[in-house]
Amino acid sequence: MNNLGIIGTGNMGGMLAEVMMNQQSIPQHQMYIYNRTNERSTELQSRFPSINITQDIRELLSKTETVFLCVRPTQYESLVKELRKHLTLEHVVATITSPVSLEDLETLPARRIVRTVPTVVNRTGKAPLLLTFGNHWADKEKALFEQWLRTFSEPISVTDDTLRVSSDIVSCGPAFISCLLERFMLAAVQETNITSENAEILTEKMMIAYGHLLEAGHFNLRELMEKVNVPGGITGKGLKVIEKFSEGMFEELIQETHHKYAEDKKEMATLFQGKTDM
C-alpha cells in the first residue's frame, strides 16, 4: 500500500486509521490525516506519534494515493469543492458514507472510486466492511485492493440495491442490538431484585461468549435458539412474548431507515448536481 490519507478523523475515520495501523495494514509514517478542527488529529497523533497531520486537503492529496472520505453526508459540500481542485487520475477515493452515489463521486477527477462502509465493530480488526467498486477498476486492481482490505477487515461485496439494508444490519446493528439489550436489562431491574450493575455485567458477558460461540462455528443463529429452547422449558415462554411484541417492528425499522436514506440520497445528488460550480 502506498501512502494513505484519511479526511475526517471522527468516530469512523479515527477508528479506521487506528485499526489499519494496529493491524499493520499501513505503517504510521505512511498515514496522512486531515480533520476540520485540530483536536481529533492531535489526539490520534498522541497515540500514533509517527503519523502525519496535514494542514489542508490539498496537502493531504499531494502526499497520498488512496484517500478515505470519513465525513458526514452534510459535510461533503466543502469537501467536494476541494477534491475537485486537487484530486488526480492516480488517486483511489474510498467513501464510507452510504447515501453518496458512486456515479456522483465518479464526476471527480479520480478514476477509481470505491465504497467501504464500516461498522463500529471494525475496531476488532475482523469485522465486515461493505464493499462496492465503482465502474473504472480493472479486475486486478480490485483484487489487490480487496486483498489489502482483508488485512484489517472482512470485505463483503454488496450491490447498490442491498447496500442500505446491509448497512442496517452491519453498521446500525450494534446500536439496534444494544438498544434491545438495554430494554431487557431495564425490565430485569424493574421486575426483580437484580441490580443494574449485575444485569449489565451478565448481559455483556453473555454477548461476548455468544460471539465466541458463533465464531467457533458450532451453531448458526437458529441452531443457537433451538439449543436453548428445550421443549416445555422456560425459554419458550419468553420467546412467545418476543414474537408477540416484535411483530412488525423490524419491518417498520427497515422502512424508516430506507425512507431517511432516500431523503439523504436526494440531498447528496442535489449537492453534486451543481458539479460544474464546485
Ligand SMILES: NC(=O)c1ccc[n+]([C@@H]2O[C@H](COP(=O)([O-])OP(=O)(O)OC[C@H]3O[C@@H](n4cnc5c(N)ncnc54)[C@H](OP(=O)(O)O)[C@@H]3O)[C@@H](O)[C@H]2O)c1
Ligand atoms: N458512526 C457509525 O457507526 C457509522 C457507520 C458506518 C458509516 N458511517 C459513516 O461515516 C461517516 C462519518 O461518521 P462519523 O460517525 O465518523 O462522524 P463524526 O464522528 O462526526 O466524524 C466526522 C469527522 O469529519 C470531520 N470533518 C467534517 N468536515 C470536514 C472537512 N471538510 N474536512 C476534514 N474533516 C472534516 C469532522 O471534524 P470536526 O472534529 O471538526 O467535527 C469529524 O471529525 C458518515 O458519513 C456516516 O454515514 C458511520
